[in-house]
Amino acid sequence: MKQYLQFTNKIVRLQKHKWFLLCLKPYRRLRFILKYAQEISNKELNSKIEDVISKSLSSRERRSIYFDIFLANMKYGASISDYFNYEFFKKTDGERKEFITEEHSRWLWFAFNDEKYHTILGEKFHTYDNLQQYFGRDFLYINKDVSQQTFLDFCHKHQEIFIKPSKSSWGRGARRIKINKFVNLDDLYHECLEQQMIIEEVIVQHLKLAAFHPASVNTIRINTVITKMGPKIMSAVFRMGNRGSVVDNNHGGGIFAAICVQSGIIFTPGFDKFHKHYVEHPVSNLQIVGFQIPNWEEMKSFALEMVLIVPQNRYIGWDISLSDTSQCILVEANTMPGFILQQAADQIGKLSFYEEALKDY
Numbered sequence: 001m002k003q004y005l006q007f008t009n010k011i012v013r014l015q016k017h018k019w020f021l022l023c024l025k026p027y028r029r030l031r032f033i034l035k036y037a038q039e040i041s042n043k044e045l046n047s048k049i050e051d052v053i054s055k056s057l058s059s060r061e062r063r064s065i066y067f068d069i070f071l072a073n074m075k076y077g078a079s080i081s082d083y084f085n086y087e088f089f090k091k092t093d094g095e096r097k098e099f100i101t102e103e104h105s106r107w108l109w110f111a112f113n114d115e116k117y118h119t120i121l122g123e124k125f126h127t128y129d130n131l132q133q134y135f136g137r138d139f140l141y142i143n144k145d146v147s148q149q150t151f152l153d154f155c156h157k158h159q160e161i162f163i164k165p166s167k168s169s170w171g172r173g174a175r176r177i178k179i180n181k182f183v184n185l186d187d188l189y190h191e192c193l194e195q196q197m198i199i200e201e202v203i204v205q206h207l208k209l210a211a212f213h214p215a216s217v218n219t220i221r222i223n224t225v226i227t228k229m230g231p232k233i234m235s236a237v238f239r240m241g242n243r244g245s246v247v248d249n250n251h252g253g254g255i256f257a258a259i260c261v262q263s264g265i266i267f268t269p270g271f272d273k274f275h276k277h278y279v280e281h282p283v284s285n286l287q288i289v290g291f292q293i294p295n296w297e298e299m300k301s302f303a304l305e306m307v308l309i310v311p312q313n314r315y316i317g318w319d320i321s322l323s324d325t326s327q328c329i330l331v332e333a334n335t336m337p338g339f340i341l342q343q344a345a346d347q348i349g350k351l352s353f354y355e356e357a358l359k360d361y
Contacts (some may be wrong), residue, residue, distance in 0.1 A: 016110035021103070025077075028103055032073045032080075039080060040066065052084045052275045065089065072096065077103025084275060085344045098349030100339040108354055109336045112225060112315035120310050121333045124166045124198050134306055136329040138201040141166060142192040151189045154199060155179045162200045162246075163192060176202065176246045203329060206322035208294050212281045216241025216248045219319040219331050220259065220293060221341060222303040226314040227360035231307040233261050233300060234353065235342040238293065239319075240281060242272065250341060255281065257288050258345035264296025268346050295326055302328040314361075 014020040039045040049057065049065055057065070072078040072088050079102040082088070086099050100108065121127045125141040132139070140146065140154050155161060156179065164174035173195070177183060192199060209218045218241060223234045236259035239248040248254040255270035255278055270278035270288045280287050293299065303318045310316070310333075317337025321329050343350055 015106050018107065021107045025103075028077065029074070036070060036073070036080065045069070045080065048080070048084055053089055077101045081340075085340050086349070087347060095349065098351050099343055100349065100351045100354065104351060105339055108339075108358075109315065111358055113313045113335055117312035118335055121313055121316065121335045124164070124332065127330075127333045128198075130310055131306060131330060131333065134302070134328075134330040136323055136327055137203060140199050142189070142197050142199060144193070146193075148186075148189050151192070151199075152185055155185060155188075158201050160202045162202050163197050164200075166196045166198050172251075173197075174247050203321060203331070204324045206294055206324060206326060209322055212284050212286050212288075213241040213248070214284075215244050216246050216254070217321050217331060218248050219321045220299060221256075221337070222300070222318045222320060223337060223342060224303055224307050224316055224318065225354070225357045226307060226311060227357055229360060231304045232357065233303065234357065235350065236261050236264075237341045237345050238266055238288075238291070239341070240270065240288075242281075242283060244283075255288075256341050256345055258342070259293060261300075264293040264299075266291045266293070271344055294322060295328065299328055302330075306330065306333070 036045075039048075045066070046062070049062060053065065068089065069080060069083050072083050073080075075093075076096050076099065078086070078088060078096070078099070082099070082101045086096075088096055088099075120130060128135060128139050128141065138154065138158065140151070142151060158179070160176065160178045162174070162176050165172070177188070179185070191197070203217045205217055212218055219239050221237045221239055223236070224231050225234055226232075237256045238259055239250070240255045240257075241248040242253050242255050245252050245254065250256060250273050253272065253274075255272050257266045257270045258268040259265070260267050266288055268289065270281065272278070279289060299320055299322070303320060306318060307316065313335050315335075315337070317334040319331040319334070321331055323329050339350065
């Protein structure tokens with residue numbers, strides 16, 4: 001078993017090389033073709049075309065889109081989701097080749113971040129161990145070393161907690177719980193222990209950020225890399241919850257919009273996984289475009305300071321919010337942050353931007 005794990009780790013580390021990416025192309029193309037054929041046969045692809053592009057396309061126009069999706073994968077490694085997220089049906093070939101598609105993502109993750117250091121921030125409790133001074137709230141990782149009494153003391157101290165699985169992503173399994181007589185704390189403790197949950201003090205966020213969607217902690221995703229010249233901010237996106245969800249991420253139905261890194265002002269409409277655009281938030285009716293992120297300079301400095309604590313991970317997506325006292329708070333750190341948010345938000349491909357950052361090592 002040990003030898004098998006060593007072998008698989010070596011294979012994983014090879015993904016940082018472009019030549020290995022080329023070797024994987026036949027496999028990736030075959031996998032795409034199988035998925036492509038399946039989505040055509042069960043009419044999923046047709047539904048996506050109708051939802052995102054138009055319901056009134058002729059049969060000829062529809063067939064043209066089918067072929068274009070296939071061609072985008074062959075030429076640029078774009079998945080079906082990439083095609084719609086990045087609105088390739090509106091893009092020229094020159095614009096398409098600038099996008100970081102699914103095929104490029106793993107190469108960039110492993111080119112920037114050495115896999116052997118992944119656990120430094122790869123699991124939420126390790127993030128807390130390394131960056132606890134930036135959390136700005138109480139935090140408890142429930143495992144066999146945490147007694148039920150410690151758990152109960154935490155719950156009674158805060159009266160309302162936020163729980164999430166330590167190894168989950170995309171907000172799966174996260175929920176907010178008010179501690180009252182209707183909550184069976186014995187059952188909750190054993191659930192948290194079995195699933196190795198993390199429990200946190202609920203963040204009371206800055207009024208201007210909360211106003212967009214009060215049910216969720218609305219965060220700013222700041223993507224950073226480390227170059228020879230030092231840490232650099234690559235992009236920033238404001239993420240807002242929607243429809244009463246307690247999470248603000250894209251997979252949970254959240255809305256995101258691009259932030260100008262220099263000014264901290266949102267310069268695009270909101271966008272969600274259903275490919276809808278929002279000038280105003282649909283719940284609060286607040287205008288998204290033109291919103292100034294509060295304490296923007298402090299937030300940038302906060303992210304760049306954290307980068308230096310974990311320099312082994314050169315590419316990180318920081319989810320940051322502001323407390324009600326305007327204190328910067330780290331919500332999560334991501335060592336394999338996706339590229340959908342930062343490219344779909346402003347519809348500008350960033351492959352050359354990241355390739356240039358790699359050259360600067």
